[in-house]
Structures are given as structure tokens and as C-alpha cells.
Amino acid sequence: MQMQYSDDLIQSYIDLIKQKEDSVKKKRALARLITLIENGGPEIAQKIIPQIYNLTGHAKIIGITGAPGSGKSTLTSQIADHYLEQGLKVSVIAVDPTSPFSGGALLGDRIRMKKNFTNPRFFIRSMANRGQLGGLAMATKDVIHVLDAYHSDIIIIETVGVGQSEIDIFKSAHTTLVITPPGLGDEIQAIKAGLMEITDIFVVNKMDRDGADKRVAELQTMLDFAENIEIKNDQTQAKVVRCDGWRPPVIKTNGVTGENVPLLLENIKKHQEFLNQTGFIKKRLQFRYKHYIVEILKYFLVKNVEEIVFTNEKINEFIEKILSHEQGADPYSISGAIMEIFRDRYFS
Amino acid sequence: MERKIRLIVAKPGLDGHDRGAKVIARGLRDAGFEVIYTGLHQTPDDIVQSVIQEDPDALLLSILSGAHPVLFPEITKKLHENGVDDVLVLGGGIIPEEDVPALKEAGVSEVFGPGTKIQEIADYIRANLKR
């Protein structure tokens, strides 16, 4: 089954999402662009993003991560509800894992977001991570930009907190919420060093359950501790974007009744004001776009490298050297030599 | 590269449970589809909005209550009114044989009874995609 698209078709969708007035047609065009990006990857995204990038930068992006069942979707719905009431335009991307066995996925997040399905200012898109390591990799970054250009005021990204995905969400969001309800066993132990560093706000959802206060106390203790140690986790480059002076608040919520959701929203607002006032926002954006570019470059470099190695005649000289066991010629040394040529050519 | 096929499994109307729909949703996931499940008590407008936003290749409507003669045509009509003409619409649940022709007339491509094997539904979808 091939993907069907033409440049004209893509163009017509782009023109539609740029329109001021919201309409069903515009929503459909948005949905189609997302499908194209999901299926076509960077090859398609490079036709879309350059045309809309100028329209982006408006949306506030909120990441929500946590274990399955912690109440992410329920809370997302509550949060969206409040913003919609304020007259804002809200878009949600809900990312769930692809089954490694079948390649299929069961995407059930909409079940919790029914309340506002028919609000014209609300848009929800379920996405399977399609096995990408990060769970929220490149397609999501592209989709966030499309939703931004669609003039969403708020973009909420829900992703299951496993493996790398919480780190990925941090690379995309202005404010990252980590949901840790009570009663999921000793999972507080599992709040890995990396998670501590990416969290802007801790949410103890299911505050109606036993152990909520205990969970809050545990998190506060951890935060006390974390304030006194130096961050070493290079993977998240947290040092670079660590917001000195921002201690992540710990907020108890009830996703079902909506209790304390206004308090949570106040804290999101405070965090965003903090980013703006301190100038940390700039650091975060630099960080975000460096990662975005790394991913794009990885894709196109790999493609280019394959093309060059398999079609460029000059490479054969190198291969010959390897085959004839010439002094200093082995796959690693030769790759190093080729890298040097690339570096000289492109980065000096 | 093979394109992933996206489906919505939706339950319109007032059915009290969704065990059957969930079994189908899981089965289709295991058959390699990306299945968006939207839960109980969906109005036709809810379903149409989900289709617009999720842009699936197929919509599987499951109903037990007997309201299909009204609800299925209402949904297909609303899809058409919103310009959605390339989504394969399928019916499932408890639907008497004699109701099927009218549903097909209304734009439901195929109806699958309670005993249908998942593989049969999967094969049908793959063979009849509209885009």
C-alpha cells in the first residue's frame, strides 16, 4: 500500500491551515498533513515545515508524562477544558506505544477526552510511536510545528513515561509535568535521575487515594536532596537547561473531579512566566532546535552517506585498500578518513 | 515502506458495555493495525469529529442495542456532509441479516456479525481501502 500525495495536494492543505477562520475543512487539512508526516517522515516534512515555520512560536507547549494508568489522559482533558473555557484553542497529541510483536497499536486516550470532542477549538490526535526509540521522536516535533502554525494557543503532548520518551517530551515542551500517583508500588524508586531533571512540575494525581500525602512528602524530600547535588546527567544536558531558582512544585490533583486543576494551571503559568522573566526560555529553545536539527541531520546524513558510499567511484579506492590489506587500511581507519573529508568539506 | 493502516472502533448509542468492541480493537491491533478506540456512548457528531481529526482509513461501528437502522445512516450522512468520502465504514455487533441491505444502501460497506473472525475483518479492510 503506497502513500498517495502530490505536491499540489500538500500545498492545498498548507493553504487551508493558514486560513484565519476555523472550519471543518481546515481541521481535515490539518489531520491530513499529520497523516502525511506520520507516513512520509522527513521526506514529506521537508516540504511542509519550511512553508509554515514562520507561523510558529505562538503556542505554549505542555508535556505530560507518567506511567500507564497514572491519569495522564484524564488530566489532559481537565486541563484542556479550562483553557477552552478561557476561549483558547487547544490541541492534544496523545502518543502510545506500538506493539513490538504486531506493529499495531491500541490508542485509547480519546476515551478520557470525550467531553470536548465537538468543540471547534479542540483538536486531538492519537499517535503510535511506531517503535521509534524515543517514543516521541521526529514526527512529533514536526507535528507540533504544524499544530503551532494551525494557531493552537496550547499544545498538550501526552506520552507514556517509559524509556526515553520522557526525555524526548522535555526536548519539545515549554513545561513538562510528570504524573506520579500514589499506590503504584515502589515506583518512586524508579524516578530515575533523568526524570528528576526534566520535571518542571510534579503532579500527584489520584489525590483521593491513600498514600497521596506520603507521595508528596517523598517527592519533597527528593527535591531537597536534588537541590544539593550537582547534575551530571549529560544525556539530557540538563545542566544547560536547568532552571536555577525553579524548584518544581508538587501538586496534588484529582483527574476525575478536577479538584486542584486550577492550582495546577496557576503553576504552569508561573513556570512559563519564570522562563520568560529569567531568559531561560531562550536556552530551552536553543536546546530544542539543536535536538531537532540533530535528528534531521541524522536522517539526511545517513541517506547521503549510503548514497555516496554506494555510488561514488572514489570510495572504491578506499575499498581496494581494505581488500588488499594495505598498511593502515581497515574499515575503521578508512571510515575515519572519509569522515575527515566530510568534515573538511562541510564544517570547516 | 508499508503504510500503517489506522482504524477507529466506535460505539454509537446507549449500549451498556463494550466488551465485544474491545475484543475487536485488540484483535485488530494484533493484526498490525493502529486502532483508535473512543469508548462508549458516542454521538454521531462525536464520531464524525474523531474521524475528521484522526484521519483513519476505516471506521468500524459496533452496536448491540438495535439502534443501527437510525444511527449508522445518520453517521454516514454526516460524514458525507463534512466531505469525508474516502473512509471505509463497517458495521458490527448484533445486526439482523434483513437490516443489512438498507445499511449498505446508506454507505456501510460491510457488516460483520458476532461470530466473525478478526482475520476476516482484517482481510476485508486491507482489500477494500478507499485510499
Ligand SMILES: Nc1nc2c(ncn2[C@@H]2O[C@H](COP(=O)(O)OP(=O)(O)O)[C@@H](O)[C@H]2O)c(=O)[nH]1
Ligand atoms: N481515583 C482516581 N482515579 C483517577 C484519577 N484520575 C484518573 N483516574 C482513573 O485512572 C484510570 C486511568 O486514567 P487515564 O487518564 O487513562 O491514565 P493514562 O494511562 O495515564 O492516560 C481511569 O480509570 C481514570 O478514570 C483520580 O484523580 N482519582
Ligand SMILES: [Mg+2]
Ligand atoms: Mg492515556
